Amino acid sequence: MKLCLSRTWRTLSARSNHKRILSTAAKSTKVSNTQRETFLERVTTGPGLQDFINVKHVPRVNAIPDPTTIVPYINPDTYAGQGRRVFFEVYGCQMNTNDTEVVWAVLQENGYNRTSDVQEADVIMLVTCAIREGAEQKIWNRLKHLNAMKSKRPARRPLQITLLGCMAERLKERLLEREQCVDVIAGPDSYKDLPRLLAVSRHYEQATINVLLSLDETYADVMPVRLNVESPTAFVSIMRGCDNLCTYCIVPFTRGRERSRPVTSIVNEVLALRDKGVKEVTLLGQNVNSYRDITVSNSNDKVTSNIAPGFSTIYKPKIGGVPFATLLCTVAEAVPEIRIRFTSPHPKDFSEDVLRVIRDYPNVCKSLHLPAQSGNDAVLARMRRGYTRDAYLRLVDTIRSYVPNVGLSSDFICGFCGETEEEFDDTITLIEEVRYNVAFLFAYSMRERTTAHRKYVDDVPEAAKIERLQRMVKAFRHTATALQKEYEGRDELILLEGKSKRSSESWFGRNEANIKVIVPATALPTSKNSAETKEIAAGDFIVAKITESNSQVLKGTPLYISTISDFYNK
Template sequence: MFRRNPRLLASISKLSSDLMCSHDVARSPMQSTTKFGIAMGNKGPGLSDFIKDLPRTRKDKIFPAISDTHAYISRAQLNGDGKKVLLVTFGCQMNVNDMEVVRGLLIQNGYIETKEEAEADAILLMTCSIRDGAEEKIWKRLKHLKRNQRRPRTVAVLGCMAERVKSTLLSTPGDLCQVVAGPDSYRDLPRLLALSQSGTKAMNVQLSFEETYADVTPVRVDTHTKTAFVSIMRGCDNMCTYCIVPFTRGRERSRPIDSILDEVKRLRDEGVKQITLLGQNVNSYRDSSSSSISFGVDSRMVDGFSTVYGQKSGGRSFATLLDHVSRVDDSMRIRFTSPHPKDFPNQVIELIKERKNICNQIHLPAQSGDDSVLDAMGRGYTRESYLTLVDNIKNAIPNVSLTSDFIAGFCGETEEAHQNTLSLMREVDYSFCFVFPYSMREGTRAHRKLVDDVPENVKMRRHEELASVFREISLRRNVSRLGKRELVLIEGRSKRGEKSMSGRTDGGIVVHIEEKEKKMETGDYVVVKITGGTSQTMSGEY
């Protein structure tokens, strides 16, 4: 029981009376009152009266509001009506695929793509926010566009940076851009562009629990290429402490398997010879849509791995999707990226071993080889459990090509921890690694809870050492293939000259091939004798 405080009650009563007087509230005998004397009739002050002058910290995610827009933007204005747009993509392959979605939506709404900056009515930048350097490139490009502007046009920032920076992009001095659109708002681009052309700045950075663009046909920039990326899911639930992706791309959403298969079959009919299944966390794919007629066996998380969310169940798993996709055309190569090591049960590994058209290349991001750093990163595994998974994969697929990601200089990383990462790289024997110095991103769990305490010069040194060890390993691996024959899918002309073509092996290594008597065409499978190798590529003859 609480003890009544007469003095407190008297103070509250006086405050209530003062408030009522200040609002000229007259109580009639018909009005009921509380025990503190505040009128309950409809003429009394409401909550809005007391908070109307308080500062509001929550910012709008969509403005102008879609409902308000109907009053001054006609349906005809939403059509591009032949206006020219320049599309510029920065960052990862997911951004390339997103721009293919944007291209499809804009063409459908009457816009025409141009390659010339000077004739563009609108310039759309698809952005990356994974590191500070990626965002700095965008700011430089925005300033360049402003300096070189010769006539009125709209500049729009799309994607991850738009989602992270939001209205700051619109309020920055210099009027650098007029439209901001996050990864889940591309369908709203016709409205946003129409608003900007009427002189109104506009933004939509509302994240979605459902948007997968499953019904949008992506339009590729090179229609002659024989390789394509197929988006299967969006967002990420892993919440690694260093990563901004869950905040810029939202929660995981899987595209219905029927929609994916329809796109794969369309690409097959167009002559595409290789597809890469694409997403932030592809092997946690799980289709629970109503269109899923049959259900596969749940994929169990790999022993020794954990997540911040509960185990997902029901629907059709990544193994089921991979099974269906690989059956579309056994002459079409299948790759996938980017996965998380926790989602590699034997079911997936055995499928890769069994199907000849699923490439024996597996991207297995480690990020670090030290247990304390892995724990600080929130990765959900130890060095030992990661290496156990690697052994399981190598035992099942002896000729597998493993690739990985590593971060140098994460919060709290000691010199010993760095050496542990170098030793992991050598032990696993990767064919390729992406290595980056750590960049603290505002809004991540690391930003809220950890200290970025590794000096910048130390980060750079460790980054160079990681890259050096990777190059040492990959050079040895590539040189060891000298004199052997590899099946290569030709992807196009090599940068080495007009008489040279390039393609990739099953393991994903680029091979430059000099044409002699026999001519090669993009999309051909050719058996190549390896004649040379560097840390990045191999050379061969056909």
């Protein structure tokens, strides 16, 4: 820059002192006439001051190609996949499974085909998770293999590698610095833009990226296309994002703020799934029971959100709209023959209105996910969970008063920043006191951009985290074994999902509490008092008497085929 300014100044000085320069040049015996004429021509035709003032900024990236250039202009007509085959690899949570079905709906509409053979794929899409470091490491390892596969492809059949989801949103263009093989990066709110991103990347042979988060995108106008059409279960996303901002959690930064789908679009999707033979639907959201449809007005327009007693939030109370309890009731009434589950909730949003719906509707499963994360008040405060151990235990008592045989599951983190042995002991005692049927247990993994990354130090040694995780697992299995044994001798309604992985002679399904149940393959009466029989299959509701149990599964003897209404009206 200094050299450029120096040259500019010399040029301007030469022009303003033209006569002096000519006089000096004429007197010089060392400068030839040809050299003098060349010099004068360059000075008089060179750039002036105005040329340097009016320079226009030229963007370095994401410029729209000029249609008059030799590079073809990309217009919507060229977004079509033209039969290109897409292979999906899905990592992480159930929301990613549902997102993949949204992506597939968008791509199918634009002329793409799907393949189950990665070697046949023209586009490989990794739907990623960023909740823990281990989840991301799986993707880095996979990209190395895909890079080798891509390099072996002939030029006439190039392979596009696309990274979607939370890891794409978290790392953005940094992904390209580490792995040059990635062609398209799209965040959770950019899936409608995938046909364009793929087309631009294909035309210009360079990476494209869209990781803009939205305040209103819910994909309510996209009917997801199921990937596993044989399964009798399905997921329906009812809201996206999270406003809780727990200090350890990356979700608000990769999924954005909370926004909910309209009730009508959710009911329509559930009805469409019922018509396709689905027997169980799980309503999904990052904070599913904070759902609030603000697209319609109702009698609750001036009513604030119902927070469970003893719980608090960092945001202002939300006013108006259709709350989760109303949605749950509406869906349950629309499809009484289908089981309804929901995940993943926050304990603060378990109002008594929600508990009454669970109690009163037989097709709403009597199982709740109740993430605790820690059993110590100081750790819960550092996590910014908005409750104490005592408030959590009082909520458990309230839930069990409404739904006595409820199946509870939970999430726990050990080794969070500053956690002492005494604080961790409170987590063990909470697991032992509440007793969970299912638990998801993790050692803490610090994530960039979270509040914990800015405010705290990840100071618990890795060895201590591993040891505490093992203790949590031991405590959970001990209490779960005793809890599961209480099912022995009971008749349970099981939805069969498929053949057991260990034996083709057995089926597996889940009871209302979402516990896996194994039963032998056999023919059963088509109802409790029927003489007609049929071979049981995926999608059948059967009644089974539980005969064995452990901390993970139940085993039972199948009795007869049933329906939800018949079983609960016995």
